[in-house]
Amino acid sequence: MMVNGWIGLTLKHSISCCVCFLGVRSCTVSVDQAEFLEVLLDQVTANISCQYTHSVCAGEKKIYWFQYLASKHGEIKQSDRVTVKSEDGNTILKINNTRVQDSGIYICGIAFLGSSGPTLVFTGRGTTLTIREKPDVMVTPTNTVLIVLCTLLILYCIAVFSYYFIKTKCRIWKAIRNKPGFTMGAAKTFGTRSVFQAIAAEYHKKYDRKTPKKNPVVEDETIYQNTQDLH
Template sequence: MAPFNKCKAVLVLEFNWILYNIAGHAVDTCNVIITQHPLKEVDNTVNTVNITCRFSASNCSGSQPQILWFRYFAFTHEALCTPTCTDTQKFTVESNSSLQIKKLTINDSAIYICGIAFSDSNATTSKQVGNGTKLVKRGPEKDSTEVYILMIVLSSLLFLYNTAIFAVIIFYKSKSKLVKKTKKEDVKGEHHKNMSGRTVCRAIVQELYKKRYANNHNQPECLEPDNIYQNR
């Protein structure tokens, strides 16, 4: 902002120097107020643009004022119309004080400053410059079809990526469940095997017990005296 203010001060000095030798009667109470839109944006299809410059004058003579236009770049400024335009094929000052720019390019993006001066007045307020209008011409945008195709390709790649991640997650979850199920079945089989061994062992013991019990209680009574005699 500081470089712009310095340039504006230089423009005021140049502006006053341009009008210094214009003859006229002094009207010390002449006062000029200029209004400019701070920003004007156009797209790359626009070839002609008008930059407005509205002003009001009080206590000034009825003569037509001088209309001047300058433009300010990053570190320099250019006098476009003072009041004759340097390039009449590109720049034209309209009857309403606006500046028309033809064959507009991106290089024409700059701050355009309007100046108004009543030549028959020596009052300081009779010569004023506006705050400037920043003109911005946007560069060409990508074709909408190319953007659409690019979006489709990116969406497809994202879908494939998500599908692959989902498949990997499902695979590892299934593998984990299978391992757990196998371990559980192994433990269950081992337990069943142990239980089967115990059951067989128990059945054998019971069978032996039954046989022994049967042998002890089913002996013939005729054998008892001999046994008694022998014992005696």
């Protein structure tokens, strides 16, 4: 009777181990997290998402969040500033009033608490959260639109200026050609003469005051001047 009792107990223990082993092997869980997340202080809130799927997992499901910061690490406890919102297949860690010190690694964990079997815990690879005071790249969609508009405006101004410049030049050239006695040689002479006249006018404008003026001859009527030749 004693031997039969020990055999029965051993068999029961073996069956229990096999059941637990098969339960562990049959439970499959997949946890997916974004590798990096950058948030500006102006955005105020950081949302770290975690997606998961599970199949044939017994026991109560529980979701954990862990943080590894520069100054501390451990499980995240919910508060007024840090909350966790979970739905079927998705959980979001929300950090309000973000600070630069919140930068760190955040890991999502899924646990199945078995009543009789071992506890199964699965974690993601973690999301590296970076809180920046100012963006490294100043090019935003709004800035891009403004740059494009400014470029188009500059091109439009250049086109309008070129159009009126060519139109005015053609009008002047047409007026010169319509003058009687116009020849190509005269046009070249006129153009050269205009250039020299402009240079001379600029020269006199700059150096007229510096050039000493000759004293004019003053004729005094009281002085007798003999203009006749003496014989």
